[in-house]
Structures are given as C-alpha cells and as structure tokens.
Amino acid sequence: MNIEQNNEEKFIKLKEKSTPSEKLFELMLLFCASLSVLAVVTITIYLFYRGAPVIFKVGVNNFIFNTEWAPLSVPPSFGILPMIVASITATICAVAFGVVIGIMTAVYLAELAPRWLARILRPAIDLLAGIPSVVYGFWGLAVIIPLIRKVFGDDNPGNSLLAVIIILSIMILPTIINLSETSLRAVPIAYKEGSLALGSTQLQSVFKVQIPAAKSGIIASVVLGIGRAFGETMAVVMVAGNAVQMPESFLSMVRTLTGGIVIEMNYSEGLHKDALFGIGVVLFIFIMIINLVLNKMLKKKVIR
Amino acid sequence: MNMRTKVIDRILKVFIWICTAFTVSILLFIVVYIISKGIRFVNWELLSTNYSSYKRTYGILPMIVSTLYLIGMTLLISTPLGILTSIYLTQYAKPGKVLSSIRFAIECLAGIPSIIYGLFGLVFFVQTLRFGASMLSGALTLTIMVLPTIIRATEEALLTVPLSYKEGSLALGASKRRTIFKVVLPSAITGIISAIILSVGRIVGESAAVMLTAGSAANFPKSIFEPGATLTVQLYYMATEMPKIFHPTLTAEDLTYAIATVLIVLTLIINLSATFTGTFIKNKQIGKGK
Numbered sequence: 001m002n003i004e005q006n007n008e009e010k011f012i013k014l015k016e017k018s019t020p021s022e023k024l025f026e027l028m029l030l031f032c033a034s035l036s037v038l039a040v041v042t043i044t045i046y047l048f049y050r051g052a053p054v055i056f057k058v059g060v061n062n063f064i065f066n067t068e069w070a071p072l073s074v075p076p077s078f079g080i081l082p083m084i085v086a087s088i089t090a091t092i093c094a095v096a097f098g099v100v101i102g103i104m105t106a107v108y109l110a111e112l113a114p115r116w117l118a119r120i121l122r123p124a125i126d127l128l129a130g131i132p133s134v135v136y137g138f139w140g141l142a143v144i145i146p147l148i149r150k151v152f153g154d155d156n157p158g159n160s161l162l163a164v165i166i167i168l169s170i171m172i173l174p175t176i177i178n179l180s181e182t183s184l185r186a187v188p189i190a191y192k193e194g195s196l197a198l199g200s201t202q203l204q205s206v207f208k209v210q211i212p213a214a215k216s217g218i219i220a221s222v223v224l225g226i227g228r229a230f231g232e233t234m235a236v237v238m239v240a241g242n243a244v245q246m247p248e249s250f251l252s253m254v255r256t257l258t259g260g261i262v263i264e265m266n267y268s269e270g271l272h273k274d275a276l277f278g279i280g281v282v283l284f285i286f287i288m289i290i291n292l293v294l295n296k297m298l299k300k301k302v303i304r
Numbered sequence: 305m306n307m308r309t310k311v312i313d314r315i316l317k318v319f320i321w322i323c324t325a326f327t328v329s330i331l332l333f334i335v336v337y338i339i340s341k342g343i344r345f346v347n348w349e350l351l352s353t354n355y356s357s358y359k360r361t362y363g364i365l366p367m368i369v370s371t372l373y374l375i376g377m378t379l380l381i382s383t384p385l386g387i388l389t390s391i392y393l394t395q396y397a398k399p400g401k402v403l404s405s406i407r408f409a410i411e412c413l414a415g416i417p418s419i420i421y422g423l424f425g426l427v428f429f430v431q432t433l434r435f436g437a438s439m440l441s442g443a444l445t446l447t448i449m450v451l452p453t454i455i456r457a458t459e460e461a462l463l464t465v466p467l468s469y470k471e472g473s474l475a476l477g478a479s480k481r482r483t484i485f486k487v488v489l490p491s492a493i494t495g496i497i498s499a500i501i502l503s504v505g506r507i508v509g510e511s512a513a514v515m516l517t518a519g520s521a522a523n524f525p526k527s528i529f530e531p532g533a534t535l536t537v538q539l540y541y542m543a544t545e546m547p548k549i550f551h552p553t554l555t556a557e558d559l560t561y562a563i564a565t566v567l568i569v570l571t572l573i574i575n576l577s578a579t580f581t582g583t584f585i586k587n588k589q590i591g592k593g594k
Contacts, residue, residue, distance in 0.1 A: 028388070033406050040413060047424055108324040128330075131571055139564075142337075227417070234540055262515070277427070283420065
C-alpha cells in the first residue's frame with residue numbers, strides 16, 4: 001500500500017513536470033487522431049443527407065423490393081432489388097470459391113512450403129493484392145469473357161454473373177490468404193507438437209487442431225473478403241454486362257449495387273441522380289454491417 | 305498409420321498443391337499475358353505526348369501527370385496526419401473510450417469501399433465545398449482513404465522501437481516530445497517509408513473514387529483546381545469505350561494493353577521497394593537483438 005502511494009506521488013510529480021508546450025503538443029496529436037472519427041461521422045452524415053431522402057420519397061419497400069429499374073421512363077421506376085440480388089449472389093459464390101482456394105494456399109504457405117519457396121510466394125501474393133482493379137477488369141474482358149463464350153456457345157454475350165464471380169474470387173484471394181496465414185502462424189507450436197506426439201499426421205494436425213485453433217482469424221479473413229467483394233466496383237462493371245435484371249442463370253448479365261452507382265452517374269439528373277446516391281446508402285448499410293461483424297470477430301481474437 | 309489415413313493424407317496434400325498452384329498460375333497468367341501484349345506499345349512517344357485529336361497524338365503524359373499530382377498532394381496531407389495519429393495511438397493514448405472509438409473509426413475507414421469514398425467526395429468536396437471535379441477534390445478524398453493504411457503501418461513500425469531507446473533518452477532529461485522526434489521516429493523511419501510506399505500503391509491503383517472526384521477528362525491539369533483522368537481511369541475509358549485512336553496502325557485495344565502494362569510495372573516497382581524496405585527493417589531488428 002505504502003509503495004503504491006509512493007509510486008502515485010512520483011507519477012504526479014512527473015505529470016507536473018510536463019510543460020504547457022508539451023500539453024499543447026499532446027492536444028494537437030489528439031486532434032489529428034480524432035480527425036479519423038470526424039471523417040467517419042462526416043461520411044455517414046453526408047451520404048445519408050444526400051441519399052436517404054430519395055429512398056423515403058420513392059418508398060423504402062418500393063426502392064428495395066421493386067424489381068424494375070427504369071429511371072428515364074415516365075413515370076420513372078426505381079427498384080434496386082435486381083442489383084441487391086446480383087451483389088449478394090456474386091459475393092457469396094466468389095467467397096465460396098475464394099475461401100477454399102485461399103485457405104488451402106495459406107495452409108501451404110504456413111505449413112508445407114519450404115522456406116525459400118514461401119519467401120518467393122509471399123511477395124507474389126502481395127503483388128496479386130496490388131494489381132489495380134481496372135487491370136483485373138481488363139484482363140477479364142480480354143480473357144475470361146471470350147473463354148465463357150467459347151465454353152457456353154457464341155450466342156452468350158460472355159459478360160455475365162459467372163464472369164463477375166470468377167474475377168471477384170481471384171481478387172479476394174490475397175485478402176483471405178494473408179490473414180489466414182497470419183492466424184495459422186499465431187497458433188502456439190505446442191498445439192501442433194501435442195497433436196503430432198499423439199500420432200497424427202502433419203495434415204491431420206493442420207485440419208483437426210491448427211485450423212480450429214485459428215478459426216476466428218480465418219473467419220475474420222473471410223468476412224474481410226466478403227467486404228472486398230461486395231464493394232468492388234470497376235472490375236465488376238467491366239465484366240458484368242450491366243443489364244438490370246434478376247439473374248436467371250450464371251450466364252445472365254447483371255448489374256451490381258456498385259455498378260449501379262457509377263454507370264449512370266455521368267448522365268443522370270434530378271431524382272435519377274438522387275436515386276444513385278440512394279443506392280450508395282444501401283451499399284453503405286451493407287458494408288457497415290459487415291464491418292461491425294468483422295470488428296466483433298477481431299475483438300474476440302485480439303489480432304489488434 | 306493405416307491405409308485409409310495415408311490415402312486421405314495424400315489426396316489432401318495434392319488438393320493443397322493444386323490450390324496453391326492455381327493462385328500462383330493465375331497471378332503469372334495475368335502479369336505475363338498483359339505485359340506480353342502491351343510491352344511492344346510502351347515507348348517514349350506513348351509516355352511523352354498528350355492525348356489529343358488536334359495534334360493527332362495518343363500519349364498518356366497527362367494521365368501520368370494527374371496520377372503524380374494525386375500522389376504528391378495526397379501524401380502531403382495524409383503522411384503527417386497519419387504519423388501524428390500513430391504517435392498519439394502508440395505513445396500517448398491511454399486505454400478507454402477515446403482510444404477505442406478512434407480505433408473503431410480507423411477500422412471503419414479501412415473497410416469502406418472506394419466507391420463510397422467517391423460518392424462522399426462528390427457530395428462534400430466537389431459540390432458542398434465547390435472544389436469541382438479537380439485534383440484537389442481527388443486528393444482530399446484519397447487522403448481519407450489512405451489514412452488507415454499509413455496509420456496501421458506506421459503504428460507497427462513505432463511499436464518495434466525498443467523501449468530502452470526511449471528510456472535512455474528520457475533518463476538523459478529529454479522531454480517526451482523531444483524523445484519522440486529525436487529518438488523514436490528516426491529509429492522507425494524505414495517502417496514509415498514502407499507505409500508511405502504502400503499508400504502510393506493504393507493511390508496509383510485507385511479508380512472508382514478518383515473517377516467521381518477528379519474527373520475523367522483526358523486533359524493536362526495545369527493547376528490543382530482542374531480535373532484530369534489518372535492512368536487507371538484512362539484504362540477504364542479505353543477498355544470500355546474503345547474510342548478511335550489518332551494513329552494509322554494502333555488500335556484502342558493496343559493502347560489499353562500498353563496502359564495496363566505501365567500500371568503492372570508500376571505496381572511491381574512499388575511492391576518490390578516496399579518488400580525491400582520491409583526486409584531491411586527485419587534485418588536491422590535481428591541486428592539489434594544481439
């Protein structure tokens with residue numbers, strides 16, 4: 001007790017020594033740090049201020065559950081359900097592919113790869129993360145779409161939900177691989193040793209012990225991948241075909257929420273333009289839900 | 305080990321190899337395919353001329369200039385802001401409501417997709433503040449976007465500075481502020497540089513946000529209040545519109561491959577230098593340990 005009190009006194013003395021200019025400096029730092037909070041608040045306010053009124057004007061139900069998007073006809077119709085469905089379908093399918101391939105690659109990097117190979121592969125995966133999304137989109141236009149046409153017959157345009165899914169599942173690979181690998185490596189080595197000592201093979205140990213132990217990190221990587229896929233814009237716009245319709249098959253053209261915003265932004269006016277910001281608000285709400293889930297996941301694991 | 309386990313093990317191993325091979329070969333396919341088709345068209349004429357029907361040139365100099373503008377202006381604001389924020393987070397902040405709300409905000413910023421930044425920039429910088437579609441609006445939008453990248457990477461660099469450095473400086477009577485500027489920041493400098501390189505990569509690769517805030521006109525921005533298309537925006541325009549090119553033999557497709565090649569080469573350079581500074585930090589740390 002006595003010692004504690006002593007420490008307390010010392011601490012107070014130290015505190016007293018801080019000069020006004022030190023105090024001012026700390027305040028300035030706090031100001032810079034709180035700009036991030038200010039940015040999030042401002043983004044939210046302005047986005048809703050610009051995009052929310054139109055949703056209520058059109059009617060929440062009518063905006064979200066109407067399947068007809070005809071902003072230029074008289075009277076106009078602003079139903080974004082086809083875009084919501086397209087975005088969700090594309091994201092789920094892309095993540096399903098990306099997760100399997102991504103986690104397996106992460107297992108290889110963390111467990112099986114010889115050190116020299118892992119050293120080469122990791123920068124390669126970073127490169128995959130760094131390639132601009134328009135380049136992915138262009139590559140999709142040049143390679144994936146002709147390929148789809150070749151496989152499914154020339155009467156298909158090629159621009160399709162399938163093309164979107166393929167491009168997105170490639171684009172989210174680095175996100176899933178990096179975070180999964182980190183969390184696999186964070187599993188205490190004793191877990192692996194214990195499992196090996198009990199006679200399991202290397203892979204049994206990986207799949208029955210290490211992956212379950214790294215579960216929350218891996219799930220976080222998947223949620224992050226979902227966010228990436230859902231918010232991706234340019235690459236998707238370039239290969240989706242962008243017709244607003246409920247997708248009937250993987251070969252139908254689709255327009256995602258993100259595509260819905262950029263495609264008509266240049267020539268829209270009045271209520272039509274407002275509606276595009278309305279799509280932005282819906283997208284923002286989806287993304288924020290994904291972020292909150294991610295935040296919960298990361299807190300559990302304390303990856304920081 | 306019984307037969308069944310052995311077989312399952314083998315199958316799984318092969319499956320893991322296939323998945324890894326898939327990841328790597330897709331990367332190689334994209335890079336090799338685009339570069340092999342585009343490198344022929346990357347020449348001095350492409351890099352040094354305007355895009356103009358009047359002069360019959362098709363070059364990408366204006367886009368390079370626009371991209372450089374955005375990189376310069378964005379870094380000018382976001383680097384000091386990011387570094388000061390991470391100093392606060394690592395050296396001053398005490399656990400509590402303030403710290404956790406700042407952390408949550410940074411995480412949110414990192415998770416917001418670029419199209420939302422674009423919409424916000426359009427409403428706030430372009431329309432409300434009346435900066436118009438311009439380099440300034442684009443740079444301010446990008447500043448918010450790259451902030452989480454810089455903050456996170458700088459924070460990591462600051463956390464690797466050994467406590468003894470700080471203690472030594474404080475023991476010599478230096479103030480906390482002096483310690484941070486003379487001891488902590490200099491020993492984290494390579495980490496901070498790689499944070500900056502990472503954000504250059506994000507700026508170069510960004511398209512949706514800049515298209516909405518900095519415009520898509522293929523003109524030469526003469527001041528920060530003028531619009532201009534970046535390399536990525538021009539690539540998008542070329543690939544989707546396939547405009548007529550003012551050249552007897554070249555097509556829009558050739559030019560698109562050329563721009564894509566330039567972008568991939570830039571990404572390669574940026575990534576390699578980030579990796580290089582990263583290894584440099586690691587080597588230094590190992591040196592310190594002994």
